[in-house]
Amino acid sequence: MHKTKEIFINGFALFSMFFGAGNLILPPFLGKNAGDLWFWVTIGFFITAVFIPMIGILAHAKLQGTMYDFGKKVSPAFSLIYCFVVYAICITLPAPRTASVTHEMAIAPYFQQSSSLLTSTIYFGLVFLFVINRSKVLTILGKFLTPLIIVILLAIIFVGISTAPEIVINSTTLQHPFVDGVLEGYQTFDAIASIVVGGVLVISMNFNSNSTFEEKKEVIIKAGIIAGLGLLIIYTGLIYIGFLFSATFGENATRTAILNSLSYQTLGNIGSVFLSVLVALACFTTAVGIITGTADYFKGACNNSQKIFIVTAVIGCLLGVAMGQLNVGHIINIALPALMFIYPITIVLILLNVFPVKYASPLVFKIVIGVTFLFSIPDFLGFFIHNTSLTDIKTHLPLADKNLGWVLPAAISFILANVIQKRKDRLTPLNDS
Incomplete structure (x- = not known):
């Protein structure tokens, strides 16, 4: 009670x-x-x-x-x-x-x-x-x-x-x-x-x-x-x-x-x-x-x-x-x-922290957060800079026209980072021996 x-x-x-x-x-x-x-x-x-x-x-x-x-x-x-x-x-x-x-x-x-x-x-x-x-x-x-x-x-x-x-x-x-x-x-x-x-x-x-x-x-x-x-x-x-x-x-x-x-x-x-x-x-x-x-x-x-x-x-x-x-x-x-910049990083940190540890190693954290940070920059800069170069970048990013250009890169980097981590884990025992 x-x-x-x-x-x-x-x-x-x-x-x-x-x-x-x-x-x-x-x-x-x-x-x-x-x-x-x-x-x-x-x-x-x-x-x-x-x-x-x-x-x-x-x-x-x-x-x-x-x-x-x-x-x-x-x-x-x-x-x-x-x-x-x-x-x-x-x-x-x-x-x-x-x-x-x-x-x-x-x-x-x-x-x-x-x-x-x-x-x-x-x-x-x-x-x-x-x-x-x-x-x-x-x-x-x-x-x-x-x-x-x-x-x-x-x-x-x-x-x-x-x-x-x-x-x-x-x-x-x-x-x-x-x-x-x-x-x-x-x-x-x-x-x-x-x-x-x-x-x-x-x-x-x-x-x-x-x-x-x-x-x-x-x-x-x-x-x-x-x-x-x-x-x-x-x-x-x-x-x-x-x-x-x-x-x-x-x-x-x-x-x-x-x-x-x-x-x-x-x-x-x-x-x-x-x-x-x-x-x-x-x-x-x-x-x-x-x-x-x-x-x-x-x-x-x-x-x-x-x-x-x-x-x-x-x-x-x-x-x-x-x-x-x-x-x-x-x-x-x-x-x-400010939200366009900090929100993607916050969402990814939250998700990574609830994943089982085997899928969220420090290496995975570093790669996924780095990629999320990089791909959230165009959405942030879009509020201050209006030029063709930035528009071209956003045109080639999936979902970037909807200010969600970071989503797909973050998901792909999570998968690739885990592949790299698994490969590294398999090689580590060999290197130690």
């Missing part, structure tokens, strides 16, 4: 740390644009916003270390640089975005004179209070905040499905619905979040549990399944009602405007109040998870220094206040090139 309770608390806490700003505003927007192909968009979104993140939690259950352990088979230097880049992205983009969404959707509609600076300052002040009470984070999130988030979300979804207007089947406005779903899933930051908040879960369990490695592995895996099922249900519901109500939105409606409209149409005036509470809670729990995970990592890297933990938390919160002044759309645009 105690283990079941622990699994559900940790599962709910994981869900709340995953479910933030992007998770709320992106699915209805996708549903509206997907039209009659909303199902294919959902499948694409599921891959990068649910499946890969849950594999990330599975990798954490297997490693039970920190983010550093994800990349150490490539090299210690690579892992250090990777961790720094990921944490830098997290505290300068998705964490501040939670404050920006909270201001735009939960504060500004009711307090027009209130500035985003005031919102961000109070918001990250509260985040800091949660973070420094580190040992209680999972319990507070899992027991109290997550159930409220889920109840409000399910109310919007179920009322929306049962009261939807007569469906006007619009053709999709997306060129590649499945791929657009995959790429929009990048914007949730959930794959990156899995290796950040998964570390929070592992360290929290070490604080609060004397369980064995295998017992903790079981709890982490089952908590990840609960969080994943929750995300799948909510994402599918939000995409679907975005499709059902698509005819009621303006042609150029923004992501936040669509979510505001949905809450009003489903729950009336009280819906706007519920949505404000939902947005504030969902964004807040994600910000707590990001700042806590970042502070945990640097604390561990500096001989478990509590001073470093507090300094990192302060820096993360100050950056949140500063970047939180930007509007949501601007932060999303800034994030795109």
